[in-house]
Every structure is written in C-alpha cells, then in structure tokens.
Amino acid sequence: MNPMNGETPPTLQRDDRGTVAIVTMNRPAKLNALSNEMIAALMEMLDSIELDAAVRVIVITGAGRAFSAGADIAGFQRHLEAGPAEAVAHFMRPGHQMTRRVESFPKPISYEWHGGGQELRPSR
DSSP, X not given: OOTTTSOXXXXXXXXEETTEEEEEEOOGGGTTOBOHHHHXXXXXXXXXXXXXXXXXXXXXXXXXXXXXXXXOHHHHHHHHHHXXXXXXXXXXXXXXXXXXXXXXXXXXXXXXXXXXXXXXXXOO
C-alpha cells in the first residue's frame, strides 16, 4: 500500500520514452511473481500497446531485486488443491495464454533480466 494515500500501487507500470514502452512489473515484495491479476494486466497492456502506433518496441522489466520469481504458486495454491480441472482453468491456462500472446506479439519485446522468472522469456 502507498502510505501517502492508502492506495495499492498498480501491478504494472508503463513509461513511454519516445517509441519505446517500458513495462515494469511492480510486485517487488513478491519478487514480481506472476499472479492472475498481473497476467490480466499484462494482456490488457499488450492490447493497448499493439494499437499504439507511436510505440515500436517494448521493454519488460521488474521492480526491485528480481525480474520475476515466475508463477505465484502461493496465490494459486487453492486452485492447485482443488484438483486438476481447477488448476488448469485458473493456473495453467492464463499463463499459457500470456506466453502465446508474448510469443506472437507483432512488435519486438525486449527484457531487462535480473533474478529469475523464465515464463515471459520468448522461445524464438
């Protein structure tokens, strides 16, 4: 929480610098672990950037000491415990959709790596 105004900071921040959109995952206390909230925010941001003709390149980075710890296992624990169908619907499927979106994105995406987190790393 932001002690100044009581608001929770956004899980993603965007800073456009000329033709480059810098997208910062902003959950440093959780090492930027990918929750469903962050995955949805990233998908929404990619949709917005895709339509923004002024942006030609994206750089994704993470706030704090790690790029990303990977999937937020603690956040998905209840789905994993509920069984395979729940795990697929609420844990695996959103992550796979995000990975496919990043891999097929029409604009170049670069990463500022530090720490772990390979979920967003492109296969090409």
